Amino acid sequence: MGKGNKSEDESSWQKYGVPLYGAAWVPPAAAVKEDSAAESETPASDTVNRHVVLAGGGGEGHSGIPNAILLSAFDFESNSLSDQPVAKHGTASDLPYRIAVHPGGEGVICSFPKSCRWFEWESATSTDKHTLSLKRSAKVLEQLEDVGQQLAMTFNDDGSLLAVGGEDGKLRVFKWPAMESTLSEANAHNSVKDLDFSPDGKFLVSVGSGPGRIWNVATSTSVASLPKENDEIFGFCRFSRTTDTDQVLYITAMRDKGGCIVKWNTTSWKRISSTHVVRDPVSAFNVSPDGKLLAIGTIQGDIYIISSASMRVQTVVRKAHLGLVTALAFSRDSRALVSASLDSSARVTLIKDKKKDGMDSLVFHACKNKFSNYLRFVSEQPNTPQATSMSILLCMPHDLRSTSDSQIVKFPSYHLIHGIT
Known part of the structure; x- marks a missing residue:
């Protein structure tokens, strides 16, 4: 099992002056659309995932800490994040809490205390090498105005559906970009904590208080309930492919002994296994696009990277952040993991290519x-x-x-x- 800490490579860890709640990689379609020639001449590994988008701030009040959506550049060769954001969009007194990036590169949706807003990528006109920026779109998401705080947001793989889950327990699914409602469930949970679409696009999973729920996307109905066992509290959920035709579902659960990952069969919706991973509460979770790795962030600022094949911890980054980890996202090629924290820092952890550890x-x-x-x-x-x-x-x-x-x-x-x- 590999170990590390944030001092191993300070250039991959940067502080940006605002507590961070959301983090995602900018899709290749957005990052290189302003220069198609560069895309054709540069190896894919150099053009993919050059930017990360971060969201956070000090919230309402007079804390002096701004609220903003940030863009930072990441250089794979030097394993370094830009020490300053390459673009910054202030959001006044509204705290940007959760973000969901459209997989086709159209833009990013962000949840605020009362509503959700859509932002678009744009090319900067300066001669600086970082040419990507962000602007608020003229498109107003009327269906998500005055809906209260949304705690979870996600697009399906092809970007044709958007799901949002609220602090009030309401689950909504819309066709994108038409914003035509396909599902509206007022009492999906007491509060919706997390959402994810299956890779084949057939199902949506939601977790909150009580059992997890599986929704059939085509019929917009609940088709399965995922019960908790004993003292479990479900936290985060992610589908993942195991082969081209098979998929699996992971849900994090807190028990008296610590954080666990529960694996579910996506045909019978029965438990396959439950693996204890950490003692500390899990504060962030994600799965790599290739399905080979799982990542957990804890309230102590640690990051655990786990092999999905063996469910063994492959790498631990102790004190990756000084505060709790709020968000984790793998790059599209599964080469890197970006993490964000309440301590105002973002970090990129490169994934070591090792078939066996130790x-x-x-x-x-x-x-x-x-x-x-x-x-x-x-x-x-x-x-x-x-x-x-x-x-x-x-x-x-x-x-x-x-x-x-x-x-x-x-x-x-x-x-x-x-x-x-």
């Missing part, structure tokens, strides 16, 4: 063929010096199960592997 990677991945040959040798000649020399305690990794079962059975204690020479 000693699994050190010995097994690097020496797979040699190890397979060694297994065969010691199973046939268990009394040789090679088989009785120094011992290394290791667990058999899954990708070595290509070694035949008969070979494993012949070696009576394959968790205790003797010296490999």
Whole structure:
């Protein structure tokens, strides 16, 4: 398991002067639309996810802390966030709380204490290399005026539907961009905490007080209830693909022993597993677009990155932030994770490409063929010096199960592997 802290690379961690509540990557379509030639000449990895959008502030009153939506630039090569926002849109006394970026690059919707507003990307006219900016759209979301604080907002994968969930427990789904209502449930929960569409677009999950709920998008009806167990309190929800045709649902749950991730079957809507991850309460959660990683942020400012295949913690960033983590978002290519915090900081954590962590990677991945040959040798000649020399305690990794079962059975204690020479 990898470990780190925010001092490992200060350039990937920046403070922007306002408590942050929302964070997302700007879609490639928005980031490069002003220069299609650059998009064709520059490798995709260099043009994708160059900007992050952040939202937050001090709220109403006379705290002296402004409210704003910010754009910051991220350089993958140097692993650095811009030390100042490259664009800033002030929102007066209204605190921007949650944001949802349209996947097609059209803009970003932001929730405020009483309503939601739509903002559009625009190209800056200066010669500065950062050419992306943000402006309030002339488009008024009349259906989301005077609706109170919305705590959750999300688009479906193709951007044709928008779901919003309110502090008052009301769930709304609209066709985008027409804003034609397709679902309006006044009492979905006492308060809607989180929402997510399934990758195939067929379902919407909502969590709040009480059980989670599954909604059929086509019929606009509730089709399943996801019950809590014992003292659980559900927090966040995300669908994810496991293959091109299969998908899974994750819901975070707090118990007396700490934060857990519950995995659900998306056909039967039954629990598959529940994995305890952290002692501290979970304050943010997300899943990588490729479905391989889960990320958790805690009230202590720590970040945990978890393998979806093994449900084991792959990386821990201790004190990634000095305050609680409010938002997490993976880049579209799953190469990086942006996080935001009440301490006014944003951070980008690069995802290390490792198939196995710790000693699994050190010995097994690097020496797979040699190890397979060694297994065969010691199973046939268990009394040789090679088989009785120094011992290394290791667990058999899954990708070595290509070694035949008969070979494993012949070696009576394959968790205790003797010296490999």
